[in-house]
Each structure stands twice: as structure tokens, then as C-alpha cells.
Amino acid sequence: MTNIRDIARESGYSVSTVSRVLNHKKYVSPAVRDHIEQVMQQLNYVPNAVARDLSSGHTKTIGVALAMVAHPYYTTLVKGITEAAFEEGYQVTLLPTDYDAKLERRYLEQLRQHAFDGLIFTSHSMPISEIAAAQAFGPVVVCQDPGSVTIPAAFTDRQASYHEAFAWIKQAGYQRIGLMLPRDPKVSATASAMVQAYTNVIGAAPAADLTWIGSMAYADGRKAGAFFAANGADFVFANGDDIAMGVHDYYQQNHLPLPGLMGQENQVSSALLGISTIDHHFHAVGRAALALATGAKTGQIKIASDFIARP
Known part of the structure; x- marks a missing residue:
């Protein structure tokens, strides 16, 4: 593979002069620049973009x-x-x-x-x-x-919208509120914010038999649907609209009365289901x-x- 030294040797100019041409620096006459560029074409030289970027500092x-x-x-x-x-x-x-x-x-x-x-x-x-x-x-x-x-x-800023969401759920009279969290609140900022807002608004920490940890996709919602149905949830607040749809589909396909549902991310699925959601932008x-x-x-x-x- 042709390198800068090959160009210098073939053109008869120093490596530093060839480098100035490659990097479009000043202090090279038009004639010298043209000659070196012609040699580069003859040798099929292709500049190393990675090396050039590193030398420029970005x-x-x-x-x-x-x-x-x-x-x-x-x-x-x-x-x-x-x-x-x-x-x-x-x-x-x-x-x-x-x-x-x-x-x-x-x-x-x-x-x-x-x-x-x-x-x-x-x-x-x-x-x-x-x-x-x-x-x-x-x-x-x-x-x-x-x-x-x-x-x-x-x-x-999740806290204001989470507080508003839980206040809406509480005002609607739901008692057995299921909560779907992405990860353990100890390691997830999202889960921690949801639990904190729930506790502040409802007045108690979420019940263990109504808390599902590990939800990231629609399939997780279907699995959680069985969990909430078995534990008598009358409302499920999911951490995603598609996840809420998974819960919805489990209840519907098993001919169970649907609980209240709420999702997050303002996806098309929440509009299709007609459920409340949160847009985190x-x-x-x-x-x-x-x-x-x-x-x-x-x-x-x-x-x-x-x-x-x-x-």
C-alpha cells in the first residue's frame, strides 16, 4: 500500500512538503502542489482518514x-x-x-x-x-x-408528570394499582422516579404483589398480564405503551375483564387503545x-x- 514516503521519494520532495499538501497547508507553491498531487494519482494513493482525523485532534x-x-x-x-x-x-x-x-x-x-x-x-x-x-x-x-x-x-423531568399521572389514577378511584418497572429502583433512575411518585401521591409504597420488575417490550407486558390478573390488579401503569398493549392483549385473549391501563412514551399503541400516557420527549x-x-x-x-x- 502506498504511503507518504513513497510519494516523497517518487516526487523528489520531502515528507514534510508532501504532508503539507495532504493537509492543505500553506507555504507550498502551486507548481509543487500540482506535481505532488499528480504523483498521488499515479500511485493510487488514498489518504488514511482515521490517521488524518487523529492528527487533527478530532x-x-x-x-x-x-x-x-x-x-x-x-x-x-x-x-x-x-x-x-x-x-x-x-x-x-x-x-x-x-x-x-x-x-x-x-x-x-x-x-x-x-x-x-x-x-x-x-x-x-x-x-x-x-x-x-x-x-x-x-x-x-x-x-x-x-x-x-x-x-x-x-x-x-419525570416527577411532575408522574405525580400528575398517579393523582389521576387515585382520583379515578382505583385501589389495586399495578406498577411495571424496567429494572430494580436501586439501579434504575426511571423505576426510582416512578416508585417515589407513587409513594408520594398514594401515601404508601407499591405493594410487592402488584409490582412487576423487568419490563422492556410487548412480550414482557403479556407475561406481566398473568401476574396482575392473578393478584387482582384493577389498574396497571406500564413503563411503555407497547408494554401496556401486551397487558391488554393477555387479558383480552384470556377473556378477562380489562383493568385500567396507562402507558408511557406516547406511542401509536396508546392512541389505538385509547389509554392515558406520558410523553417524555x-x-x-x-x-x-x-x-x-x-x-x-x-x-x-x-x-x-x-x-x-x-x-
Whole structure:
């Protein structure tokens, strides 16, 4: 494969002069530039884009650590990130983690090695304080409320909409309220926010026999449907509209009276079912995260979510 030294030898000019031509620097006469470019064409030389980007100090690539793709949170968030990246001339590299802290640390190491210009954590397993410490390597952004930790963050303000949703459920007179959580509240900011709002509004912690942990997709809703039916839930608040549809379909296909239902993410499925939902505006969160990762914005960006009540 032809390299810069081959061009220098064939053209009769120094490596430094050839380098100035390759990098479009000044102090090279038009005649010399034309001659070196002709030699490059004759030798079929193709510049190493990775090496060029590293030498310039940027890659125009943003890494996105992605725990999974099944839940609409991730698909909508990534859509916002990629759309904004395209507009700004950046590429996006998706980095699957499956909540594996070892993989998350590996991606931080790649950031230290300048594989990306910035790294966005859509979710994570490792402590946020450890992620914040990696800012010495380059821009690191989280998509959650970081609390007292100083780190760029783009996230939705869930508490107000969750309180409004539980107040609506309580006012409707439901007594056996089933709660569907993505992960254990000890490790999931979303689950923690749902439990906290439930406790504040209802006046007691969620009952264990009405709490389903581990819901990410429609199939999880169907499994949870059997659980809630067996435990006498009269209302189910799911962590996704498609997940709520899974609950709905279990009851319907087993000829059981439907409980009240509520979803999240304002998907088409909630409109088709005519159930209430919450729009967390994750598309806007994704766009904000990209702006933080590229340095176009700084600090922490909080976006209000909206409770959408349907009779």
C-alpha cells in the first residue's frame, strides 16, 4: 500500500512538503502542489482518514453507549441523537452494553484513546461518579438527572408528570394499582422516579404483589398480564405503551375483564387503545445530548415531560 514516503521519494520532495499538501497547508507553491498531487494519482494513493482525523485532534464521531434497543426510550433517544449528528456533520457509533460495566469502561478507555470526539451514555451500570471522572478524557454526557454529580446531562423531568399521572389514577378511584418497572429502583433512575411518585401521591409504597420488575417490550407486558390478573390488579401503569398493549392483549385473549391501563412514551399503541400516557420527549433529549457531546451546548439540560389523559 502506498504511503507518504513513497510519494516523497517518487516526487523528489520531502515528507514534510508532501504532508503539507495532504493537509492543505500553506507555504507550498502551486507548481509543487500540482506535481505532488499528480504523483498521488499515479500511485493510487488514498489518504488514511482515521490517521488524518487523529492528527487533527478530532474524529467527527460520537459514541453512544446503548444498553438495548427494544424499549422505545432507546429507539427514540437514538433517533434524536443521530438526526442532530447528521445535521452537524458527525457520525454516530452505537456501542452495545447490555448493562455490562466492563463494556462501559472499555468505551471510556476508547474515548481516552480519541476513538470518539465525545461519548453519550443513554443508560449505564457503572456509578455515575466514575463516569464523571472520565471527563478528563473528553466530553462525556449522561441521559439522566445526575443529581449532585457535576457532569453534562440531558434528561426529562419525570416527577411532575408522574405525580400528575398517579393523582389521576387515585382520583379515578382505583385501589389495586399495578406498577411495571424496567429494572430494580436501586439501579434504575426511571423505576426510582416512578416508585417515589407513587409513594408520594398514594401515601404508601407499591405493594410487592402488584409490582412487576423487568419490563422492556410487548412480550414482557403479556407475561406481566398473568401476574396482575392473578393478584387482582384493577389498574396497571406500564413503563411503555407497547408494554401496556401486551397487558391488554393477555387479558383480552384470556377473556378477562380489562383493568385500567396507562402507558408511557406516547406511542401509536396508546392512541389505538385509547389509554392515558406520558410523553417524555426523548427525541428532544437525544438532540440535546448530541449538542452537549459536541460542545455546542454546556451544562445540564432538563426537558419537561407531559401527562396525556385519555378517558
